[in-house]
Amino acid sequence: MIDKTVTDAAAAVAGIPDGATVMIGGFGRAGQPVELIDALIAQGADDLTIVNNNAGNGDTGLAALLGTGRVRKIICSFPRQHDSWVFDDLYRAGRIELELVPQGNLAERMRAAGAGIGAFFSPTGVGTQLAEGKESRTIDGRDYVLEYPIRADFALISALAGDRWGNLVYRKTARNFGPVMATAATTTVAQVDRIVDLGALDPEAIVTPGIFVDRLVAVGERRWLEGGQFRGGVDIEGRPTEGEAR
Secondary structure (H helix, E strand, C coil), rough: CCCCCCCCCHHEEEEEECCCEEEECCEECCCCCCHHHHHHHHCCCCCCCEECCCCCEEEEEEEHHHHHEEEEEEEEEEEECCCCCHHHHHHHHCCCCCEECCCCHHHHHHHHHHHCCCEECEEEEEHHHHHHCCCCCEEEEEEEEECCCHHHHHHHEEEEEEEEEEEEEEHHHHCHHHHHHHHHHHEEEEEEEEEEEECCHHHHHEEECCHCEEEEECCCCCCCCCCCCCCEEEECCCCCCCCCCC
């Protein structure tokens, strides 16, 4: 019987070694697998390379992981914003390496890894510092630079619901990078609000098939949701604010 569920977040991240490359889903806080990140902090893996759209917000989630000093490098497209002080301090002190990747290239480099594509030419970044040292080519009168896939040892992603086979559905924008990361990692770990019975998910609504998921853990509904509906917002520390469900 196929059953990819594990008992808790600690079991879900067990075995992530020092030096691993870890993709972490989320667009800012939307779709960020906070419980898995907290479990990874507790697990203690060091010298990590993190792939994420951002470089953390406030002092929680990904920012908390960076704050441990155990991330050697981050690959992302949007490292700085008003509440990215953890990354800012580390970067200015020379304690973390940054690989800046335009957002479309970031998504496509991960997609290429999952699709088995060796490399691809992209027009994004042509003529900028991001193209320095990269192979370039003119195709049909347009300039391109060669980009290589981004692969990971582990992907930590968040979804709304899943079944024991690992089939996943997402909630609106919380989907973001989760599906493409799931295809680009050797081991994909998904946290979900709830695990449902086989057959409960409409096959036409499944975004990530279970073949791409290795471990699944239920963490309960996010504290800023009520019955699956968004309630209020979050403040700069990630705490939910009051507001009517909508």
